[in-house]
Amino acid sequence: MKSCPVIVIGHVDHGKTSLVGALTGIETDRLPEEKARGLSITSGFAYLKGGDANIDLVDAPGHQNFIRAMVGGAAGARSAALVVSAAEGVEAQTLEHIAVIETLGIHAGIVVLSKADLVAPSERPGRKVALQAALAGTAFRDAPLIFCSAVTGEGLEDIAAALRGLAALPAGAGPAGAFLAIDRVFVAEGHGTVVTGTLLGRSLKPADELLLAPSGEIVTIRRIEVRGETVSMAQPGERTALNLRGVAASKIKPGDVVHAADAGAASLNLDAAISVSARAGRPVRHMEEIRVLYGTGNGVATLRLLGRKEVSPGETGFAQLRFTAPAAAFAGQRAVLRSLSPSQTLGGAIILDPAATPLTASKALRLATLEAAYRGDTLALAAALAAEQGGVARLGDVCRLARAPEASVRASLGEAFTQIADGFVSPAAVVAEARDAYLARLCAYHAEHRLRPQAPRSEILAGHVSLLLNLHVEESLAAAGVIRLSGGGVALAIHDAAANLTPDQTARMHGLARQLQADGLTPSGTAALIRSPEDAELLELLVERGEVIRLSNVSLKQTIWLHAEAVSSAIQMLRTGFPGETAFTTGEAREALKTSRKHIVPLLEYLDAAGITQRQGDTRCMV
Template structure:
């Protein structure tokens, strides 16, 4: 039998009986703080175990109803699977009822029950008025389909029917995924004497076990799980949908606060620039101007930031599907698809909420192109999202690609498999990149080589180290080396003596100066063993001096000349002729004097020539004698 875990959120106006209803359902009083007892109000979210059946195990989150504790309310309902919207029969819909209702709507809660408490205090006529009040509140929303239950938590009237209703609703509800990486936003941190630091929260996704190594973000604080509890019971593991308390070792406890997140390492990233789709209600007055300060809530975090629009300079209430961006003052952890709430800091009121499109947004230009880009990100399939991310980032490991796309394991793997099969993406050395990126980089690189060859026709090509450095700006170094190998295999490029060039390219005199450069070489050959310096010969043909070094290098590289000394070169044909002439006129060894007599040339040229023969392996010098090899 597989046990399924869910979290039920209790929301509504202050004094409407949420805590009493929680106790009636679960038997647990969630107001545990001294101040809560004294003031008879809920200040911090309270949690109670509420096992429905052997297969369905739930927890109830009782959130504060007072307007001063909206932040705690949002933290409490983050991560719930079903909501009980509580309305007192003797008061009906109140201001915090409406605000909680709006917040729940923005968070995308689509399963729940509207519970009318204190129903023993009203008559049938009042009951009809409450029902009308509820109908007006929920009209044209997902809440309009929620069942309505009238209960009394003191006499327990209607409580059993409510329990059955909750069980029926959860029977077909989808559970959170326990597969893949672990994530738990922290809503409470405390110290247990003799045990150390404990963090508590609702497990959003994944599973954790005692002994696991995790991190707390922001801060990349490394911790180890010493012990786990679910509703004060020791357990070996905690799964998505469960309330869990984790005893931690390691890390810097003083830096942690509500809003930090306990995570599997190397999977999630922190961010302060988030692309979002925003919807607003009519529960606030005035307009929100471009880059106005806002409070951004997601998970259990509350961070100040600025709201950035790309198609308007101010936001009016009751706007739907605004594609925009929030730029935060501090980094947080979030992923694609996470729900959020935005509130105005002064006057404090809820503006709206929606869904995270891209947790790693960029700086965009104002205009319709950006709106279309964000809309495409929002509506795109997993395959399109993977492609977009790779086209934006260049090349990514599987871990980083998962971080940036934010898909569940199964969706991610299916998208990758399909894209690989369609050759829309490629993988080299553990890095993924888009086929379009490959085409663009390859085209840019070929154009760069063509331009280099046109401007430097005498050079073999671009040094390979320089080529790798250039391509590193486009892709990861491991991908670059793999691509170069592929391009060599497919004869797109070649590498000669660590110089990268187009496969069909051969260094040669530039057409414009070809005749004059040939004449320099011819003159060099005519001068045999006693040539003028090459630069003088080059200038005598009125050739551009900036081409000289390339010309000199080309003659040497293509074995048309050898260096005697400084700028003096000997044509290869003159060198070969002199070598054969000397060999024919000497025995196994010879002196400088014998070489001079055989070649009939001055010592100025003879000594460099003999040293050149040594360098090229024709002879070996032994004191004053040279021996033929």
């Protein structure tokens, strides 16, 4: 069974509620105030069954004071029926409602000339021509026009048939998962909390878990009703009532959202494409406060334009909408923008990123991202996101802004992107560039410091490149045998510092080794060993060759150099002095090795790290 949500719009007192009642037999004015005043204040809901289609009708308030309620009623609508009194013609709210429908991207379905019983048959052709002229520049310019009367019943069958025909319209772009903007919340006796709205995205069934936004609470569906009947599943596009478990009705309000985890987000910042209506009386300006009507919610946001100071009527720009309270939306959702004073519709927005981070100084990079998202260019979008984030794009971000599942996004990226970590991709060209730049920096370091066996990794990693990309480049180069990694150092596999030694340098290096060999476990201090910058490099080379071991006394902030033979001798002496699992203290080890506390503590810590000794509290034993 096909279904289609249709919003019924038009100027106040043009007969919308009477028309819906005549078509469906359902009275949509339910509030006592509405009945007393004969004026719709909130959106009313009815449905039209028959044939192979079900039409959910949303009777929108027509008065200008209730434009927010009208926009909320349009949440999820696929098409619109415009009601214009045949006796009175197009009026102010007729045009504003049309502007809202155009802004929300809702299909212009049919035009109903109501109260036809008040117009003589001879006047109808003229009224029709006048209406067509008034609608010529709007989305309803090609919509069929049907005369009707809720009093006499004229045209009702034609309207019903035309409405059922709207069910064949394709659904617009929606969220990735189930998403329901709440327009009503109440307590049903014996059942508990119930929320209603038009379901978008995906189907829902009892026991499904959803997120309540913006609070983030997890709720579970207990029961589902569609058009007053309990159902086993609600389909996208249907007016749906959800009986929720796990939340009190007092914690929910109209404007909140229940959605699947992958269907939306609640954020203080929404990045959007901003379009100002050609009929707007003024531009929108950077840092202007503006009212944003989205789904069934609304809020005041600061408009932070990217790359320009204002967007003029008829133009489109890009901006971040910064709210004071979280707004729950999905990528691709449309919103209405209204000035605060005087209150009037200025244009609309398409939400491109519902989970945006606050804009920083790199606005130009973000602008490229939003432009690609607006065009629907997945390759350009991923490249722009990577440019924003040091060469790396989070795959989840690409999927969210592209409004596409991961499999589809991966297919679009193809070989132009490389996966550098789980859930992260980078343009293949950027990876190649980062690899070449890494090797260039390492080569330059070796050229400047010919005697150093390794370069500090911290100096070779690029500061402007994402750490993930840096690590990917390192790991791939090491796996290919191009570089060798050792702790905090890195070197080209072909780099041999010893080959660069002069005879004098070789002699000095051997002299340093002999001095440390003679010192045993009471080595000379760094000041006595290193008499020139060259000596420091020679010591590092001895460490690289395994002849010397470098220790650190953290508390004294000193570096200690021991000959490898002295360390080997110390290990043997400890095994002899404390055989098997005999426990010994630091003091006992110092006594056994005839050394000082300054040297014994870093030596034992080195042996712990090497797995030669095992510490248990204040004692150790040989492994």
